[in-house]
Amino acid sequence: MIQLYGFTGSGNCYKPALLMQQLQLPFTWIEVNILNGESRTPEFLAKNANGKIPLLEPEPGHFLAESNAMLCYLAEGSRFFPADRWQRAKILEWLFFEQYSHEPYIATVRFWVHYQKRGDELAVKIAETMPRGYAALAVMEQQLSQTPFLAGAEYSIADIALFAYTHVADQGGFDLTPYPAVQAWLHRVMTQPGYVPMVV
Amino acid sequence: MIQLYGFTGSGNCYKPALLMQQLQLPFTWIEVNILNGESRTPEFLAKNANGKIPLLEPEPGHFLAESNAMLCYLAEGSRFFPADRWQRAKILEWLFFEQYSHEPYIATVRFWVHYQKRGDELAVKIAETMPRGYAALAVMEQQLSQTPFLAGAEYSIADIALFAYTHVADQGGFDLTPYPAVQAWLHRVMTQPGYVPMVV
Numbered sequence: 056m057i058q059l060y061g062f063t064g065s066g067n068c069y070k071p072a073l074l075m076q077q078l079q080l081p082f083t084w085i086e087v088n089i090l091n092g093e094s095r096t097p098e099f100l101a102k103n104a105n106g107k108i109p110l111l112e113p114e115p116g117h118f119l120a121e122s123n124a125m126l127c128y129l130a131e132g133s134r135f136f137p138a139d140r141w142q143r144a145k146i147l148e149w150l151f152f153e154q155y156s157h158e159p160y161i162a163t164v165r166f167w168v169h170y171q172k173r174g175d176e177l178a179v180k181i182a183e184t185m186p187r188g189y190a191a192l193a194v195m196e197q198q199l200s201q202t203p204f205l206a207g208a209e210y211s212i213a214d215i216a217l218f219a220y221t222h223v224a225d226q227g228g229f230d231l232t233p234y235p236a237v238q239a240w241l242h243r244v245m246t247q248p249g250y251v252p253m254v255v
Numbered sequence: 256m257i258q259l260y261g262f263t264g265s266g267n268c269y270k271p272a273l274l275m276q277q278l279q280l281p282f283t284w285i286e287v288n289i290l291n292g293e294s295r296t297p298e299f300l301a302k303n304a305n306g307k308i309p310l311l312e313p314e315p316g317h318f319l320a321e322s323n324a325m326l327c328y329l330a331e332g333s334r335f336f337p338a339d340r341w342q343r344a345k346i347l348e349w350l351f352f353e354q355y356s357h358e359p360y361i362a363t364v365r366f367w368v369h370y371q372k373r374g375d376e377l378a379v380k381i382a383e384t385m386p387r388g389y390a391a392l393a394v395m396e397q398q399l400s401q402t403p404f405l406a407g408a409e410y411s412i413a414d415i416a417l418f419a420y421t422h423v424a425d426q427g428g429f430d431l432t433p434y435p436a437v438q439a440w441l442h443r444v445m446t447q448p449g450y451v452p453m454v455v
Binding site for chain 2: 104105107117119120121122123124125127128131140141143144145147148150151152154155156158159193194197198
């Protein structure tokens, strides 16, 4: 049985969990409380030297870190990561966009505000960080004004990756009202077969 | 002919350029001076809404952003991105690690110090950022103490991705002395067939 080490409420951990539900792939969730430092213990660091969750263990003793690497690995051979070379390239483009231009702003502000309750204390830092999150939403809005899903006509792991933190961006104080195509896409993702909500 | 829009001295732009040299794939380099805002003009934003370089145009009017997505796309079918599913997963793990845990610290400090000459002005910010760069180097050191290349026995696009900014980390003030396995690996990469140095 595949094991997934994750922290409830983490969008990065939700990504492979949602995909495995949609692939009807059974797995066991092992809770790792990052707020208590449980991803930095010697035991966990022996599994992932980078000390981060999620961590996938598809076979005993075989560990894979990085949520978007998991999406590629798990979706291989399925309609969520099609074989067409250009289609795959565009999906990967969105996966890297998510980790570089979206997650560090949208997920990070949410973490400060929603989990650490430091919204007031970090007000200046948050005001500096939010415009980069909005810039990422604007890039998504432009694409989703043209195609129903991020990589084109079909739902793929690119949508799972970007959905994870976009649909809870409001918990960090982001206002999605100016992004109607993003909002319509959120609804489209939530009505996909096998969709399960994130536990927050 | 493949076109690559890039900024000389950018490690992200060097990645696909190095790979294409090693694949013996001819391409044209189009210089985009990001210091003059040339990646934020309406003309460039029409090619890449995210306003970033590198940008690959493998066929006229077909654009691919994100350096590591380019590596996957270009290396498809070659020994630099082998077909084995687990091997690919481990390579992708390093590619995402690079963009999330390495580049934002090591490349960013180098940009401030080497290009913007703001080392003194940003001293506090740099002191806060560097430990996360060193943490990334420590993760690499642990892997490279066990295997000659990041994803195992063979040179792959994972090595190209991590080499790009690691080999010029000293330009941001990073000291690689405590990382002997990383240093030996840098030398190993530089002696690969088809290796070309980055123009800085």
